[in-house]
Amino acid sequence: MSKEPSSSRNQTKNDSLFTDDFQHNSTLIYEAFSYPTNQSLKTRQISALQGTMRGILFFLEGTVEETTIETHVMKPFYELSGKPEDGKVVDMLANSVLLTTAIREIVRLQDAVHDLLNGNCLILLENEKIAISANTASFEKRVVSEPTVENVVRGPKEAFIESMAVNQSLLRRQVKDSRLICENMTVGDVFPNEVSIMYIKGVADEKLIKEVKQKVEGIQTDVIQNLSILEQFIESRTYSLVPSTLMTERPDRATSFLLGGHILLLMENSPYALIVPITFWSLFHTAEDQYLRWTNVNFNRIISILAIFIAIFTPSIYLAVSTFHVEMLPPDLLFAIAATREIVPIPVLWEIILLEFTFEILREAGIRIPSVIGPTIGIVGALILGQAAVQANLVSPIIVIVVAITGLSSFVIQDLSLNFMIRILRFFFIFIANFMGFFGIFLAVACTFAYMASLKSFNVPFFSPLAPYFQPQKGVVFRKPVWKQSLVPFFSNSRYKKKVSNPKVGSRDD
């Protein structure tokens, strides 16, 4: 309710135009920034040609590189010689005096405020209704460092940082091609922020680009701070466990998505790139997949698939087997389990739930705990909860094994959204197993598959190109040798197909 009036009020005020009246112009800017209450706005009187040409230079503290202003804006201005013709002052300054990379002539207060906020300095001259904005931006940022979440053993070791310009530069360095397009859009009605949409022209589907842009345009909210929030605005299904977008902190991974015809979104203050559309396979594959040799990567893939299934099903299958299908177990194991279960007073469901929740708490605590006292978590978790719970007959030892292997497997899944999905699904299956055993679990499995197969992320089916089946396949479950992969994105109609064949240079053993 309150959003509309405030934003429109802001707009009418900011829409004022500059006039010939120098005093009026500077007051507009002072008022816009609540000067002098707001001490961030810095001003400096400037003059040239023995004081015949005077003006004020504005900039916001903390957004500009002050040396650039001194050397590239003020110095040339002071050294100005030769009076320009009337009415051509701004033109001359912009074109042949100031030395910064980008110069803009500004007539509206709104643009002036925008430029100042983004680190430009603004020059207002007497008797001119056009202001000059020169690019002197320099925000504080950290240096490019190693990835913290998506680690690889072999591969590039740099990650995105909070500066959009740096992130774009990281991507440009990898895709040196004029077809890499970067379109900027603004989101947020009251506190606008820039979103940069990147794709490779001719590779990414035109309709898809249009759809993404429409989605970003359609966002109606006061402010979007960063990509993680933008993700929640543009995702296809808010209430579903299954993610429809992907975040990566690795420029090389982002690049491989770009080359595959996906679209990238970047924002300031977000050390990630947001990727749309995605399929199950983009969540499942890791950054390292392309860097390892064929044998090794496929071994990894088998491990990952197993890990996903273990992470989802182990507790529920243990529950189902020990409650409904005991005949499945070899007698010796059955007796061993029965013996340990005998002294535990609570039902097996509560045993599992107790330990699973404890594990999830440990995991959450591990993230939130100050890093100085981090190692305590390991001791508390392993010693007190594992060993002591068993000795106190709260849980049976086999449950500890089940929960431990489940937890360990869930760490194999790198993507955070997929990870959450699997961890939450696990509890769902535990309850169903307790309820109906294998019959219940596998009816739920059929429904889960049906649900996931019906999902779409920006109109791309979630399991494609496996189901529905499309050529070309990059190898979704198992990867093909690199020279057999083609770059054509399966969901695109674009044709920059290059038939890749086995490099026959030298001799090959196979």
Add this chain to the structure above:
Amino acid sequence: MIRINNGLIRKRELTAIVIFLYVIQLMNTTPDTLIKFGKNAAWVLPIISFAVMLIPFLVLLYIVKKHDAGLVELVFSLLGKRIGSFVMFVFFLIIFSALMINSRNYTDVFNTMFYPKTPVPYLYVMLIGASFYIANRGLENIGRTAWILCPLYLFVTYILIFFILEDFSLERIYPIAGPGLDVLLKKGATYSSIYGESILLLALYPFVRKFKDFRIGVLYGWMIGVVSLAFFMVIYVSIFDFPAVQDIAYPFQQLTRMATLGTIGHLESIYLATWTVASAIHFSIYLYLAAFFLSKMLKLKEFEPLLLPIAGLCVLAGLISPNIFVGNALRETLIQTSTGILVLFPFILWGIDRLKGGKKANAG
């Protein structure tokens, strides 16, 4: 984008759908029924039934190709609105009775073999509930789900052979003709509507990308179904021996109980899992078809809203049958009745098409 978002299914998905329609027969009560008549040569019956049902299927396929329209459109254009609606009603009855009787039989098997303490209605509602959920997400989605799961399903089904190999003896299938060739031929023809769904699948022709996809999809899936059923009949007879196999209810489930993998004695829970998934998909296809025919009969534009009432009706009607013996008897009656209808219908349609086509040619 255009390619993938058109809602049409392709060859592979259709094959998978047909596989889940037919391969599952080796796990249900079909082998019991066939062994009753075919004795130790029961494995020939599916092949004969296939051959008998193939002819009307091909005839109908020919008409479908000629007019490039699905079964429903053909029936309405060739037979008129009233008779067309009646035919749709007959098709609906066939598919709905099959859904009702088979799903109840499946539930009985679950009940007898795995969950003797759980009430039948409870299992029944869960099974049909899951099928409804899958069917409700559309044919395209049934196809995708089937396609993802079908390699695994076939693999797990066939690998059972290796677990029971030690009890296998091929000599038990002799004498090769069993009760005599004439009996086999007659019974094979009578029971050919175990593959009657092929005829009704032609109604889904408009949802398939192109004619070739449809033809190849159905025929591949169908053949895999026939070969699997025949193959497993050989296995049942070779393992349980004749006449003992006659007295075994649910041979597949018994087989899974015998299967061993090293020290792990009972593998039936794994097969319970496969069978559960397969049945959910199997009945979702039936539900979808039933809703489709009913909507065509009533001339409704959308048929998804019909799925829930049909699923509910199926559970209510299915629960009437007191036990599996009644269920089996009903199923036999259904198969025999529908065989006549489904085998003859394509020829009638063909004849009418010829007559009308002839008239048109004369007029032209």
